[in-house]
Amino acid sequence: MASNKNPYIPELVTITNIIEETPNIKSFQVVFNDPERMKTFKFEPGQVGQLSVFGVGESTFVINSPPTRMEYLQFSVMKAGEVTGALHELFPGDQMGLRAPLGNWFPYDMMKGKKILFIGGGIGLAPLRTLILYMLDNRGDYKDITIIYGARTPPDLCYKEDLKEWEARSDVNLILTVDTEYPGWDKRTGFVPTVLNEVAPSPDDTIAITCGPPIMIKFVLQNLAKLNFKDEDIITTLEARMKCGIGICGRCNLGSQYICKDGPVFSLAQLRDFPGVV
Amino acid sequence: MADTGFIPKEKWGAFIEGLAAKAQVWVPCLDGDVVIFKPYSKDQTLCFERPANSPPKGVIFPQSDTLFAFNFSKDPENPQKVMVELEEKLDFPKTIIFGSRPCDAKGFLIYDRPYMQTDTPDPYYKGRREQTAIVTMSCQSTYAGCFCTAVGGGPADKEGSDVLITELDNGYFIEAITDKGKEILQQAAAESGAGHEAEALKKQEAVRARVKDPFCANGKPEISKDLFESDEFWEEELSKCVSCGACTYLCPTCYCFNITDETTFEKGERIRSWDGCMYNHFTLEASGHNPRPTKFQRFKNRVGHKFLFYPEKYNGVIACCGCGRCIRFCPMSVDISEIVSKLQKQTGSASNGK
Amino acid sequence: MSLDKLKQIITDVMKEVDVVIGYKQGFDPLHATPCFITKPEQVDQVIWNPLCVQNLASYLTSLKKKVGVIVKGCDSRTIVQFMQEGLIDRSKVVVIGIPCTGVVSVRKVLEKVKHEPIEEVKFSDDGMVIVKTPSGETKMALSEVAPDKCETCQYPTPVLYDHLAGEPITSTKDPQSVFKDIEEFDKKSLEEKKAYWEKEFDRCIRCYACRNACPMCVCQDSCIAESREPHWVSQKSNLTEKMMFHMIHALHLAGRCVECGECERACPMGIPVNKLKRKINSDMKVLFGYEPGVKPEDKPPMFTFSVEEKNIEEHKL
Numbered sequence: 001m002a003s004n005k006n007p008y009i010p011e012l013v014t015i016t017n018i019i020e021e022t023p024n025i026k027s028f029q030v031v032f033n034d035p036e037r038m039k040t041f042k043f044e045p046g047q048v049g050q051l052s053v054f055g056v057g058e059s060t061f062v063i064n065s066p067p068t069r070m071e072y073l074q075f076s077v078m079k080a081g082e083v084t085g086a087l088h089e090l091f092p093g094d095q096m097g098l099r100a101p102l103g104n105w106f107p108y109d110m111m112k113g114k115k116i117l118f119i120g121g122g123i124g125l126a127p128l129r130t131l132i133l134y135m136l137d138n139r140g141d142y143k144d145i146t147i148i149y150g151a152r153t154p155p156d157l158c159y160k161e162d163l164k165e166w167e168a169r170s171d172v173n174l175i176l177t178v179d180t181e182y183p184g185w186d187k188r189t190g191f192v193p194t195v196l197n198e199v200a201p202s203p204d205d206t207i208a209i210t211c212g213p214p215i216m217i218k219f220v221l222q223n224l225a226k227l228n229f230k231d232e233d234i235i236t237t238l239e240a241r242m243k244c245g246i247g248i249c250g251r252c253n254l255g256s257q258y259i260c261k262d263g264p265v266f267s268l269a270q271l272r273d274f275p276g277v278v
Numbered sequence: 279m280a281d282t283g284f285i286p287k288e289k290w291g292a293f294i295e296g297l298a299a300k301a302q303v304w305v306p307c308l309d310g311d312v313v314i315f316k317p318y319s320k321d322q323t324l325c326f327e328r329p330a331n332s333p334p335k336g337v338i339f340p341q342s343d344t345l346f347a348f349n350f351s352k353d354p355e356n357p358q359k360v361m362v363e364l365e366e367k368l369d370f371p372k373t374i375i376f377g378s379r380p381c382d383a384k385g386f387l388i389y390d391r392p393y394m395q396t397d398t399p400d401p402y403y404k405g406r407r408e409q410t411a412i413v414t415m416s417c418q419s420t421y422a423g424c425f426c427t428a429v430g431g432g433p434a435d436k437e438g439s440d441v442l443i444t445e446l447d448n449g450y451f452i453e454a455i456t457d458k459g460k461e462i463l464q465q466a467a468a469e470s471g472a473g474h475e476a477e478a479l480k481k482q483e484a485v486r487a488r489v490k491d492p493f494c495a496n497g498k499p500e501i502s503k504d505l506f507e508s509d510e511f512w513e514e515e516l517s518k519c520v521s522c523g524a525c526t527y528l529c530p531t532c533y534c535f536n537i538t539d540e541t542t543f544e545k546g547e548r549i550r551s552w553d554g555c556m557y558n559h560f561t562l563e564a565s566g567h568n569p570r571p572t573k574f575q576r577f578k579n580r581v582g583h584k585f586l587f588y589p590e591k592y593n594g595v596i597a598c599c600g601c602g603r604c605i606r607f608c609p610m611s612v613d614i615s616e617i618v619s620k621l622q623k624q625t626g627s628a629s630n631g632k
Numbered sequence: 633m634s635l636d637k638l639k640q641i642i643t644d645v646m647k648e649v650d651v652v653i654g655y656k657q658g659f660d661p662l663h664a665t666p667c668f669i670t671k672p673e674q675v676d677q678v679i680w681n682p683l684c685v686q687n688l689a690s691y692l693t694s695l696k697k698k699v700g701v702i703v704k705g706c707d708s709r710t711i712v713q714f715m716q717e718g719l720i721d722r723s724k725v726v727v728i729g730i731p732c733t734g735v736v737s738v739r740k741v742l743e744k745v746k747h748e749p750i751e752e753v754k755f756s757d758d759g760m761v762i763v764k765t766p767s768g769e770t771k772m773a774l775s776e777v778a779p780d781k782c783e784t785c786q787y788p789t790p791v792l793y794d795h796l797a798g799e800p801i802t803s804t805k806d807p808q809s810v811f812k813d814i815e816e817f818d819k820k821s822l823e824e825k826k827a828y829w830e831k832e833f834d835r836c837i838r839c840y841a842c843r844n845a846c847p848m849c850v851c852q853d854s855c856i857a858e859s860r861e862p863h864w865v866s867q868k869s870n871l872t873e874k875m876m877f878h879m880i881h882a883l884h885l886a887g888r889c890v891e892c893g894e895c896e897r898a899c900p901m902g903i904p905v906n907k908l909k910r911k912i913n914s915d916m917k918v919l920f921g922y923e924p925g926v927k928p929e930d931k932p933p934m935f936t937f938s939v940e941e942k943n944i945e946e947h948k949l
Contacts, residue, residue, distance in 0.1 A: 007398040008345045008537075008548070009366055054348045054362050054548075055541040057860075059564070081564025082860050095362055214567065241563045243537045246398040249553070250534030251561050253579070256587035275507050309835060311743055312902040328747045331900055332837060341837065341869035419766075420749050422660050488749075517651075518666040520690070522844035524900045527837045540866040551867040557840075558853040609845045609898035610686060611658035611665035 007246050010052045010097025011037065016072055018092055021158040024079045025123055026088055029072040030096065043067055044105035045130040046237060046265045050245050051075060052097025059083035060242045062127040063100060068137035076126045076158065102245040104265050106131045111207045118147040119220050121192045121212025125149055125158050127237045128211055139171060146201055150177040150192040154185050175199060193219035203229040211237050221268060231269035238264045281454035282471025283463050290450060293466050294318060294376060301372040304337045306330040326377055326415055333382045333530035334375045338406045342551040349545045368401055373410040381426050381601035383414045383438035385530025388597045411458040414439035420488050423602030425615050427489045430497030431600055434482035444478040451478035492615040493622060501585050502623045512574035515617050518610040521573040525604035526554030531597045555580050585618055633730060633798030639675050641795045645700040645726050652700035653691055655684040662738055662750040681755055682735045682774055687892040690847035698724045704732040706781060708790030709890040709925025710847045716930055719850060729793030731801040736761060737779040744777060745770050781893045784810045791926055811914040835901040836874040842905050843881060845898035848888045856880055882908040887916045887934045890925035919943045
């Protein structure tokens with residue numbers, strides 16, 4: 001964010017489209033009220049924004065559309081608390097506030113020329129989506145792309161349109177799973193960490209990127225270690241309660257690092273410095 | 279030093295009143311049996327005998343502050359559409375904090391790094407900070423729990439102050455430290471400070487010698503990470519903590535805050551208000567998950583922030599000014615200096631100082 | 633009461649509990665601090681004197697273990713109230729009672745010695761407190777520097793205990809005097825009362841020390857003061873919000889406040905917050921003949937419902 005600007009003042013955006021991803025997750029596509037701003041706005045895959053419902057408050061979400069597709073910015077919201085509840089009440093045409101971009105991003109440059117393994121669970125696919133789409137838009141820069149994605153049940157899988165498209169592509173290896181048997185589901189069942197073990201991808205020349213519920217991340221990291229992935233080749237993106245978004249207000253810290261500013265993207269090697277996190 | 283002055287006791291009141299004519303002056307006032315900073319007025323009973331119960335941090339970082347106001351209106355073309363208009367106010371008056379202590383002044387330096395010396399400076403803090411001069415009184419005594427020298431400060435430390443005043447037997451010795459301070463000294467119409475310096479220095483040194491140093495580490499205690507990461511340590515030291523926020527709200531260096539929307543019908547404000555890492559809600563996520571669910575983890579973070587994380591980020595600077603308020607006013611007498619001395623690396627002597 | 637006897641009791645109690653909560657010397661000669669004793673060698677740190685002000689029973693609701701706890705007469709009412717409200721498992725608590733002749737108010741002592749640093753504090757057998765500061769020794773009667781609650785104390789001996797360290801003491805204070813200060817305050821006009829409370833609550837910094845130190849404030853982390861849903865109190869720092877919080881605090885304690893005075897003692901801004909709660913307690917006594925924390929078999933009046941109350945005239949519909 002530019003230093004001459006008041007970092008607390010949101011810019012106004014308007015919802016252009018809302019997609020009901022799952023029974024409790026909606027994706028909001030927004031554009032800046034100022035059409036010029038839509039052209040100058042820059043961000044990197046993995047960066048987050050604070051969405052405001054004025055009168056209710058702000059909450060942090062990753063921009064899950066890629067910087068290569070700038071018709072709109074997309075945010076996916078799982079209904080959980082006050083702000084997400086209010087967001088779910090909105091309609092296309094409604095206004096919101098947006099403070100973005102905040103935080104760091106996926107080190108996609110250092111991933112060039114490598115094989116990429118995405119491991120996501122539930123709404124944890126959101127931050128991965130921005131990078132997956134970015135990579136697909138720059139497909140030649142990366143080798144094999146494998147995506148292991150799971151949710152509790154088939155209706156809980158996000159981005160069903162994307163999944164269909166990825167499944168159809170020959171240059172993407174998509175592995176879907178749901179926790180247990182479900183009527184009409186003919187793909188894998190089982191938890192994501194277990195499926196990871198079954199797939200047993202090779203760590204050679206591969207970067208693993210994971211995001212999901214804390215418990216999933218915990219076991220995915222353990223299993224990646226068992227598969228001999230190096231800590232510096234494992235990347236995750238973290239979530240925490242955030243307020244200021246600029247590394248001051250104090251609640252999202254891991255030791256001296258603030259998830260909102262120094263994160264949310266960390267390598268496992270970095271996280272090893274913070275006992276109790278992984 | 280050339281920029282010094284002397285004000286006889288009988289002209290002290292007029293000096294403060296003179297400053298108040300040109301700026302908003304916050305002074306320590308007696309209210310019941312507590313001392314708090316309030317805007318100067320003739321009706322107040324000023325109290326310089328002991329440090330204020332709460333530091334003057336609220337002058338620059340108010341307990342609650344409006345970030346912006348928002349007004350809702352209906353789009354006349356399309357009444358179903360609600361329009362919102364944001365309004366920010368960044369206009370801060372010239373202010374003097376008069377009668378802070380060296381520890382209080384140092385507190386603002388701890389704020390400055392995260393609030394101003396970044397690529398996203400905080401305009402509210404910065405605006406007030408730049409408009410504010412800090413006139414500090416050197417301490418004439420030590421106070422329950424205080425340990426400024428143990429964290430690199432001192433009872434007559436100039437760091438962070440624009441003016442340092444030392445009370446002498448017949449008056450006040452004034453040292454202007456910055457340009458803002460020189461301006462105040464000029465306004466004071468003070469007598470020459472020459473000839474009073476020796477008495478001031480002697481008074482300052484006498485108090486300095488009495489300040490306890492529980493760390494005995496030349497103002498730079500280093501924490502052993504092994505013990506810091508031990509759950510048993512925190513359980514043993516912190517069982518008595520009731521996890522209130524007195525320590526954080528009275529701390530000159532604690533700068534955490536909350537942001538909330540407070541609304542009435544068609545208008546509202548987004549406000550920033552003091553918050554503290556000792557509260558359960560501080561890190562509680564909407565999902566119900568809390569990364570710091572126990573008071574032990576929360577206090578560990580508090581100590582960690584001051585003695586490990588902040589120094590790690592800012593060149594070894596400890597984010598504690600040793601004012602002792604968190605000890606003095608803790609309902610359960612939790613003593614952060616005792617805890618840190620136990621956490622110290624066993625290089626030097628970890629025994630109690632004076 | 634001999635300290636040796638107390639230590640002996642603690643040593644014995646430790647055989648049947650996981651932790652014993654007592655007092656040890658705090659950061660300076662004027663402060664005691666709670667200590668959680670889990671190892672025999674810690675028993676020697678234990679002290680007992682008028683500096684032992686904290687209400688240690690406050691910790692009981694947050695501990696899952698089997699606990700021994702040292703209580704003064706006033707503190708013991710907390711345990712009785714917990715029992716009335718079903719907040720503790722009595723079989724997991726061993727109560728070590730101490731007959732108490734009064735404690736000090738740190739605030740009052742500091743006022744006496746003009747807030748000078750304290751070098752030494754001694755207590756004489758004839759009820760004097762001797763406080764040494766750089767300017768010399770100041771002698772004061774314990775009764776002069778005791779918190780207000782001691783002045784009218786009706787329960788110097790704990791109302792309930794498993795072990796008593798010392799001989800029981802009977803109160804010599806007039807039971808009619810308990811709410812004398814409240815009756816006096818009540819004589820003020822509405823405007824005077826309003827002005828009084830506005831001045832006092834203006835100092836509040838909303839640190840919630842009063843709430844967190846209160847043994848009966850059992851909502852703790854779910855307190856309305858910070859809740860957004862419902863959003864009854866805003867985070868603005870103004871008199872209205874501060875008063876709103878304190879009124880909610882007081883009303884949630886109606887017929888529950890055991891008058892240990894921890895709220896007021898904990899307040900770093902010297903706000904007489906206990907006065908509100910005592911006012912409500914005095915009304916409770918008149919309306920329901922009820923005194924919190926005295927008889928384990930009592931039911932707090934706000935926990936029960938009667939169609940007709942003896943002392944309340946219902947509005948006729």
